[in-house]
Amino acid sequence: MSDQPAKIGDNWPNLIGKRLPRVDAVEKVNGDAKYAGDFNMAGQLWMKILRSPHAHAKIISIDASKALDMPGVKAVVTAEDFKGWSWGWGPQTRDETPLAEGKVRYFAEAVAAVAAEDEETAEEACALIDVVYEELPGIFDAEEAMQDGAPQVHDYVENNQSWDFHMDYGDVEKGFAEADLVREDRFETGRTLTGFLEPPAAVAQYDTAGITIYAAKQSPYFIYRQLASCFKLPLSKVRVIQPYVGGGFGGTKNDSTAGDFCAVMLAKKTKRPVKFVYNMEEVLTTCRRRHNMIVDCKMGMKKDGTITAVQTKVIADGGAYTAIGPLTMYLTGIMTTLPYKLDNYKHDAYRIFTNHPVSAAMRGHGVTHTRFAAEIQMEKMADELGIDPVEVRMKNAIEAPHETINGITVDTCGLKEGLEIVSSSTAWKDKDKNKKDGPVVRGVGISGTSHLGGARQRGHQSCAAIVRLCEDGTVNYLTGASDAGQGSDTVLVQLVAEELGLTMEDVTIQRVDTAVTPVDNGSYGSRVTILAGQAAQKAAQEVKRQLAEAAAKVWQVDAEKILFNDRTVFVDGDPDKSMPFRKLTQIACYSESGAVIMGKGYSEYGIEKMDFEKGYGNPGVNYSFTSQLSAVDVDLETGMVKAKDFLIAHDCGRPLHPVNVEAQTQGAASQGLGQALYENFKMHEGRTMNSTMVNYMMPLSTEHPDFELHDIITDDPHGPFGAKEASEGSIISTPPSIVSAIHDATGIWFTKLPVTPEKIVLALKEKKERENAQKKESE
Amino acid sequence: MDKITCNFVVNGSAEEVSFPPNRTLLHMLREDLLFHGVREGCSHGECGSCNVILDGKLVNACLILAAEADGLEILTVEGMADGEDLHPIQQAFVDESGMQCGACTTGMILSTKNLLDANPDPSREEIKDALAGNFCRCTGYAKIFESVEAAAETMKGGQQ
Amino acid sequence: MVVFYRRMPRFEYLKPQRFEDVLELLADGTPNRYRVFAGGTDLMDQLKQRKIDVPETVIDLKGLAELDFIDFDKSSGLRIGALTTVTDVANSPEIDQHYSALAQGAREIASIQIQNRATITGNICNAVSSADSAPPLLALGAEVVCATGKGERSIKIEDFFTGPGETVLQPDELVKEIKLPPPTKGSNSVYLKLAPRGRMDLAWIGVAVWAEISAGKFTEVRIGLGAAAPTPIRTPKAEAALRGAEVSQKNIEAAAALASGEAKPRENSFRAGGEYRHMMVEVLVKRALTQLAG
Numbered sequence A: 001m002s003d004q005p006a007k008i009g010d011n012w013p014n015l016i017g018k019r020l021p022r023v024d025a026v027e028k029v030n031g032d033a034k035y036a037g038d039f040n041m042a043g044q045l046w047m048k049i050l051r052s053p054h055a056h057a058k059i060i061s062i063d064a065s066k067a068l069d070m071p072g073v074k075a076v077v078t079a080e081d082f083k084g085w086s087w088g089w090g091p092q093t094r095d096e097t098p099l100a101e102g103k104v105r106y107f108a109e110a111v112a113a114v115a116a117e118d119e120e121t122a123e124e125a126c127a128l129i130d131v132v133y134e135e136l137p138g139i140f141d142a143e144e145a146m147q148d149g150a151p152q153v154h155d156y157v158e159n160n161q162s163w164d165f166h167m168d169y170g171d172v173e174k175g176f177a178e179a180d181l182v183r184e185d186r187f188e189t190g191r192t193l194t195g196f197l198e199p200p201a202a203v204a205q206y207d208t209a210g211i212t213i214y215a216a217k218q219s220p221y222f223i224y225r226q227l228a229s230c231f232k233l234p235l236s237k238v239r240v241i242q243p244y245v246g247g248g249f250g251g252t253k254n255d256s257t258a259g260d261f262c263a264v265m266l267a268k269k270t271k272r273p274v275k276f277v278y279n280m281e282e283v284l285t286t287c288r289r290r291h292n293m294i295v296d297c298k299m300g301m302k303k304d305g306t307i308t309a310v311q312t313k314v315i316a317d318g319g320a321y322t323a324i325g326p327l328t329m330y331l332t333g334i335m336t337t338l339p340y341k342l343d344n345y346k347h348d349a350y351r352i353f354t355n356h357p358v359s360a361a362m363r364g365h366g367v368t369h370t371r372f373a374a375e376i377q378m379e380k381m382a383d384e385l386g387i388d389p390v391e392v393r394m395k396n397a398i399e400a401p402h403e404t405i406n407g408i409t410v411d412t413c414g415l416k417e418g419l420e421i422v423s424s425s426t427a428w429k430d431k432d433k434n435k436k437d438g439p440v441v442r443g444v445g446i447s448g449t450s451h452l453g454g455a456r457q458r459g460h461q462s463c464a465a466i467v468r469l470c471e472d473g474t475v476n477y478l479t480g481a482s483d484a485g486q487g488s489d490t491v492l493v494q495l496v497a498e499e500l501g502l503t504m505e506d507v508t509i510q511r512v513d514t515a516v517t518p519v520d521n522g523s524y525g526s527r528v529t530i531l532a533g534q535a536a537q538k539a540a541q542e543v544k545r546q547l548a549e550a551a552a553k554v555w556q557v558d559a560e561k562i563l564f565n566d567r568t569v570f571v572d573g574d575p576d577k578s579m580p581f582r583k584l585t586q587i588a589c590y591s592e593s594g595a596v597i598m599g600k601g602y603s604e605y606g607i608e609k610m611d612f613e614k615g616y617g618n619p620g621v622n623y624s625f626t627s628q629l630s631a632v633d634v635d636l637e638t639g640m641v642k643a644k645d646f647l648i649a650h651d652c653g654r655p656l657h658p659v660n661v662e663a664q665t666q667g668a669a670s671q672g673l674g675q676a677l678y679e680n681f682k683m684h685e686g687r688t689m690n691s692t693m694v695n696y697m698m699p700l701s702t703e704h705p706d707f708e709l710h711d712i713i714t715d716d717p718h719g720p721f722g723a724k725e726a727s728e729g730s731i732i733s734t735p736p737s738i739v740s741a742i743h744d745a746t747g748i749w750f751t752k753l754p755v756t757p758e759k760i761v762l763a764l765k766e767k768k769e770r771e772n773a774q775k776k777e778s779e
Numbered sequence B: 001m002d003k004i005t006c007n008f009v010v011n012g013s014a015e016e017v018s019f020p021p022n023r024t025l026l027h028m029l030r031e032d033l034l035f036h037g038v039r040e041g042c043s044h045g046e047c048g049s050c051n052v053i054l055d056g057k058l059v060n061a062c063l064i065l066a067a068e069a070d071g072l073e074i075l076t077v078e079g080m081a082d083g084e085d086l087h088p089i090q091q092a093f094v095d096e097s098g099m100q101c102g103a104c105t106t107g108m109i110l111s112t113k114n115l116l117d118a119n120p121d122p123s124r125e126e127i128k129d130a131l132a133g134n135f136c137r138c139t140g141y142a143k144i145f146e147s148v149e150a151a152a153e154t155m156k157g158g159q160q
Numbered sequence C: 001m002v003v004f005y006r007r008m009p010r011f012e013y014l015k016p017q018r019f020e021d022v023l024e025l026l027a028d029g030t031p032n033r034y035r036v037f038a039g040g041t042d043l044m045d046q047l048k049q050r051k052i053d054v055p056e057t058v059i060d061l062k063g064l065a066e067l068d069f070i071d072f073d074k075s076s077g078l079r080i081g082a083l084t085t086v087t088d089v090a091n092s093p094e095i096d097q098h099y100s101a102l103a104q105g106a107r108e109i110a111s112i113q114i115q116n117r118a119t120i121t122g123n124i125c126n127a128v129s130s131a132d133s134a135p136p137l138l139a140l141g142a143e144v145v146c147a148t149g150k151g152e153r154s155i156k157i158e159d160f161f162t163g164p165g166e167t168v169l170q171p172d173e174l175v176k177e178i179k180l181p182p183p184t185k186g187s188n189s190v191y192l193k194l195a196p197r198g199r200m201d202l203a204w205i206g207v208a209v210w211a212e213i214s215a216g217k218f219t220e221v222r223i224g225l226g227a228a229a230p231t232p233i234r235t236p237k238a239e240a241a242l243r244g245a246e247v248s249q250k251n252i253e254a255a256a257a258l259a260s261g262e263a264k265p266r267e268n269s270f271r272a273g274g275e276y277r278h279m280m281v282e283v284l285v286k287r288a289l290t291q292l293a294g
């Protein structure tokens, strides 16, 4: 059988591309959907974590006796209980222990945890644990941390260098020499967080069967491996069950938290299930954040706008531990060669330890920073050379097929088409006409960016599916891929149902239960639809093959001729020979004793070689392209900016579930809006000063612009039905288009995110003073 | 801190519940009565995911003591549907895919009810304002606004 | 020690039905024995976060139905009971008409959910400099009527706030109502809030202006600023400069500059720096006056 299902009639595909309701919609509107914090186990205890009041300090002693004496308190754990076990990304960088050991390295790092009969008691008992600290000087600035003599976050790491990553392709010096204009600018991206609404939570049990944990995890197989390693159990005895997840967006829910390890340890100690729920301030103070990065960007450009070379240097505030940081550094470089033609590129990235909370991944991982820098710099230079922002992009935009200088192969690319869509809009064409007189001025900006889909991490990419037929013709579909809200369950069900000629209702997806579902790397790097989608198709095809054989026997025809559509099975070209899918299922299941119809499949992507050290080869299966126009209103007196319109033309290959694709594009743009204008942790000596939702200021209903979305269909040869990523593109395209729009309104290029009202007002004041001084001079 | 006993009418049924006086309405509903559709996001009145309608008014259950609600009527999202039949607002959120992760959805639905009860035909701006106390990180709000508009449309139809 | 609490501390709960009973309880005088609350949106949050000392007993004032009122009379003015919610103030047609700044301020407070519970009295008793009700009450010349078992006193709103989170209220004292003078001919008021988001933010700067204009002149002006100093403040110099002055852009701008000079914002807050806030006081006072000059 071929990889793609046989084309049946004109209305094929039946489900792909249709605006169907989400499979989880009803549960989510009637309150039935259960999240980790909604699970309770009989006899469970509640856990609370005691955290450090210092950003950098030695732990001299911990005395929990008073807490343990308190009625209702069952156990306390400290670092000692974990016997030095640590975790992190890659064997060289396992530097984080579940509870601080010997030293705390960031404010509110977890130090001890209490299990008690109820949460009040656990909270009160934390206050009774006596921890003696010896404060150490802290280091809170990445550049300072690199200097000799700076306080060391980890004793064995000199100059606090957590990781470095380098790329050098072509000859940048030659490229700069060929340029008519060379610019060097410094950019900075903010301290932001994923912002999921459901705080991390879990309820854990530890008994002779091993570990069972219901946990709010976007990628449950990370914690599965980490728990097995921490508790020295075989993987077969670690059961991570994934309830509904209240948002992920990378970082925290792709990793384990102190709470997870402590809950399991306390469950082991007390022989009772243990539950915890983080509070939102705890999330905003202690959880993984996006790296704050300084990007020094140097670009060469010819008079006609051709980019001749780019050189970037990144200094990233990594916070106290490594986490997934090495991958972040890799991503800051590898994707800079897209989406504009580039023959010469050099990149040096340094991840630096500081006494800040840990930096890790977030949607648009790594790529957002350098793309923001290069995008703004390109436009700034075009501005200087008198080239239109659209023209400079068109001039440099790649066209498929394309291979970048670092070996990324692009088979389909809708960038130029997207740029044409946004630039032919009236918002763009009339942008000078629409300029309003102050104090509120309209600004319009554009961007053109790219992201990878089907992320590949150093090769191995487990991603499988099992499709099990029930004898009534319905289907249980098991996948290790997980939906943290993005809608992947719906798309995967769609693929299975499409393949088998069934309806959405016929297919039930099993959320991850590591005892049952096949292993999967997780939901990150826009990999689910592409990789798990392919696995789902293959598993369904395998079921179809078995069914077709049974049907072939019934009708004495070639199995190749059996088609499936609309809950019916029939022989191609012989419409008399048909029967309900359900009937064939029964025939097949009862055909011989013990017959079970079950298919498995796994994704074959990810085998291709890539060089992680040099940044060579494909980091993804395929690549999306996003062109965006943003219109904003800027109040020149107060600096307040309001997003009015986002026009986004996104090439996701082909939208399998158009509603979800729109929703993902809108959601990612919303987060990009936050990063462009509002969100930034204000730090003071390691403490987060704005650690509540009100003070961290994520965009609310009132901040959102009107969206106009365009799908660019490019049908990528990789990815099911031509699909590419659809969940991250617009978080990359939004910040530069907004900054470009603010430039249009104010005449000022802002290079540090977020662009706050204060920055705008003070920059306008400075500009005015400068202009006045110049006027005076020329007089 | 002895337990106190209070009476409520939750989603139409009378409930007598005993709890310590420091119990919030949110935790009483979630833990004593097991209405986990009332969710806890921020715990501080900043996100709206704990929304319930108390005595006819939209409130954040995380900032209210259960004792304060003694003798009052409470509507949670679980009380919106009529048996298996979803409330038109719920149906609109299903039809328009007004949710992703769902963490904000139940609160959004109650805020929508609160809005449409008072203003059956709200403008986009009025919808934005009415939902500003409900945080959503996933959707960019567009499909939520469309859900509210669709709900208003069907509910108007029903009245005629 | 850092613990991120999700639970309330332990306390008892009382809901007296008579005003005198509350005063009697408060007369007790033992520190941290009692703490009263109306809507509870601030108190419950502060208790949860352990931001204040935990009282033995919280006293719910919602049993005192007689304190939930809005009473307007053209000649004697406006009275708002201590239990009147922000929503009721925001929706009152009389307040909207005669005390616009207060209605506007009420509508700017947090979210609908909070407005449904919170009271205007609670908003000022919490004494946060950025409270959206404070600048309007300052500009409208409000007085706070407070009671103890021994009697009542009336305090001008500008004397009410003594520091961040602090007021003149004594431990045995309770706010009964807020009084505003009757509207005068040719007067009007406005509240402008500066905040990045359309809702939920605390004011970065809040400016309320009440002005009486007659024959092209400002006969009387009061300006209230929020988030511009450790407490909500008036700006006497700017007001004096306008009193009797012609309604002109020049005079407005001069007064706005004076008001900016009277602000004493924190130099370094995570929201915005001092220079910016000074500038914004000027912008907002100018806009508010211009709007009233209409």
Ligand code: FES
Binding pocket: B039, B040, B041, B042, B043, B044, B045, B046, B047, B048, B049, B050, B051, B060, B061, B062, B063
């Ligand atoms: S949990 Fe109550 S408003 Fe967020």
Ligand code: FES
Binding pocket: A197, A246, A247, A485, B099, B100, B101, B102, B103, B104, B105, B135, B136, B137, B138, B139
């Ligand atoms: S759908 Fe996830 S927060 Fe709204």
